[in-house]
Amino acid sequence: MDMSLWWESFLALLTPEVLMFNVLGVLIGIVIGALPGLSATMAVAILTPITFWFAPACGFAMLIGVWNSAIFAGGITAVLINTPGTPASIASTFDGYQMYRQGRGGLALGINVIYSAFGGLISTLFLIFLAFPIAAFTVSFGPTEYFMLALFGLMMMISVSENNVVKGMAVGFAGLTLSTVGIDPILAVKRYTMDSTSLAAGISFLPVMIGMFGLGEVFNQIYEHKKSDEASAVAMIKQAAAKLGRILPTFKEIKQFFRPTTLAGVESTIIGAIPEAGADIASIICWGQAKKLSKHPEEYGKGSAEGFAVSCTSNNGVLGGALTTMLTLGIPGDAVTAILIGSLMMYGMQPGPKMFTEDTGFVMQIMQLMILSNVAIVIFGLLSAKMSARILNAKPQTVWVGVIALCVVGSYALNNSFSDVLLMAVGGVVGFFFKRGGFAPGPFILGLLLGGMLESNLRRALVMSQGSVSIFFERPVTLVLMILIVLTLCFSLFKRMFKRRNSK
Amino acid sequence: MQKLKGDPLMGFLVVIFGLLFFVPGLGYGLSSPGNLPGPGAGFFPVITSGLTICFGLWIIYDGLKKGSVDYFGSDPEQRANFKILAIVCLAFVVFLLIWLFINFFLGIALLSLFYNFIFGRTWKFNLIFSLVLTALLYGVFEKLLYIQFAL
Secondary structure: HHHHHHHHHHHHOHHHHHHHHHHHHHHHHHHHHHHOOOOOOHHHHHHHHOOOOHHHHHHHHHHHHHHHHHHHHHHHHHHHHHOOOOOOHHHHHHHHHHHHHHHHHHHHHHHHHOOOOOOOHHHHHHHHHHHHHHHHHHHOOOOOHHHHHHHHOOHHHOOOOOOOOOHHHHHHHHHHHHHHOOEEOOOOOEEEEOOOOOHHHOOOOHHHHHOOOOOOOOHHHHHHHOOOHHHHHHHHHHHHHHOOOOOOOOOOHHHHHHHHHHHHHHHHHHHOOOOOHHHHHHHHHHHHHHHEEEEEHHHOOOOOHHHHHHHHHHHHHHHHHHHHHHHHOOOOOHHHHHHHHHHOOOOOOOOHHHHHHHHHHHHHHHHHHHHHHHHHHHHHHHOOOOOOOHHOOOHHEEEEEEEHHHHHHHHHOOOOHHHHHHHHHHHHHHHHHHHOOOOHHHHHHHHHHHHHHHHHHHHHHHHHHOOOOHHHHHHHHHHHHHHHHHHHHHHHHHHHHHHHHOOO | OOOHHHHHHHHHHHHHHHHHHHHHHHHOOEOOOOOOOEOOHHHHHHHHHHHHHHHHHHHHHHHHHHHHEEEEEEOOHHHHHHHHHHHHHHHHHHHHHHHOOOOOHHHHHHHHHHHHHHHOOOOOHHHHHHHHHHHHHHHHHHHHOOOOOOO
8 A cells, every 4th residue: 555645635635625515424424323213324415415514524524534433323212211322322221321321321422433443443444444455356347247246236235124124135136127227228210208307317216315314304204203202202302411420431442342343343343244234133143253262251231331332332333344335335324325436426436446546545435524523523522421411402303493494405406406406305205205215215226326337247247158148157357246145145144043032 | 894904905006006117117128229239228128117016016915914003093083184194185285386386485375384284283382483584595506606496
């Protein structure tokens, strides 16, 4: 690795604008992550088109900041009201809420900040050291390998299908089908355009995504809102903010946590790099593993500070792993990285090995932004630890109005297009019905996003082989990827079995 | 008579969606025209829409055989929210019309006032919130980012 390039790209980041957008992103992420019902995915989805108007470094400074901090802030509600703010914080409820009940809520909030950032930093180090060699290996990939990579990404449809794989696959293939609207990538034939020029450019996935994850979620929350539950929630939040105690762990505690949290950081990075896995499963696996290796396993689940530190580390530990897969192979590791791929495309960059040769400086900056974001999380997270309890006071109705307005502006800002706003609104209504019927919107978005890459590479490969499918079995890397896809499918089945067994 | 549950209906809509792409897809050609090698423009959409139809049929079958998810539950408090949701959607359409024919910021201010009103917020909060939201959107997006909301 050329150190002078790293230094140059780092110096280019140290401008007041980039730092300001990064801190702003971290602060927005803290608020969004701490509000139950609002996810990191929703935050990144709504902010992506807005950041398009900034310089790439500023835009990504904000998005990376939001992503990292929203995941960590999901632990705030896990500690204070036993509700994970994001799915990644599920394991944080095991010990975090118990710590709060034992009068150590402040310490739990402090551990959440410090160890989430610690996990993020460990995984970023892996990203820095592994991404370039992986990209160098994949730079010779042709259409068959890219097709397999896109297929690999589509395997995510299963993992983001939530509880019903058939419904997930149905909407996933619907998304893939919708991605064929526009001009055919090989023969330049107009398909399903109804002679409309805006349809000839294809269906933009961002307005659809904003509608499904933003507006659809708000519609669903309006429908599910119960006034009878509001009073008890307010009482719980007031009680939560009352007594928190000290925030910082002692030196002895830090020493005690070092080994299990470092191990959790490494484990979660590896899990995060697997496209099928997510932060929720990573934190549960790491927590279970740490419990087995701990000197005090009996304390786990009963307010163990060590167990809580491990789950916080693994929350954010997966992010570097997911980013490694996204940057080197162009495969989304989770819903947020799928959106980040879209953001990079907006800036005219294609995640994958080529990005490492064509936009080396920017790849380095993304990695450095991960470090800056984690540093900002420590500073602002600790400063606002006690105040963060107050975020929970925000009424959902206030959030709904704000999110609706941002959905409108976000979908319009991308192309100054009113039809994108209409597309977003349709996406919102469809997203609402998806939610009610247990159809996860993730596979639909994934299909829409990966459809172009899948089709163009499949057809290029078939043109090269004069229509013979044997080309997919002749190239060794393609074969290896095919085996990996099969293994991923098996892993998915194993994951489902693991979840089912845990829920019993 | 048993009420029609959501899943078969959603499955049916998925099948219709698939058919809307499948039939024209066949017309685009499954193989390339003339002597060109490789598949045609209809090849990929026919496969994906065909699979969409298959999974749509599977949803219908599952819904009829195993029973459907109850889309809107039976909680009376939640059912009453339907009215609010319908009003929210209607107000959104009116906002789009105001934006289209008059002005975006007037539309967003009225939308915020109306939403806060139907969500039962106090007038004082409502006025301050709507004013701050509109001013923020105007300042950040129109003045700072130069996004033109005039259509």
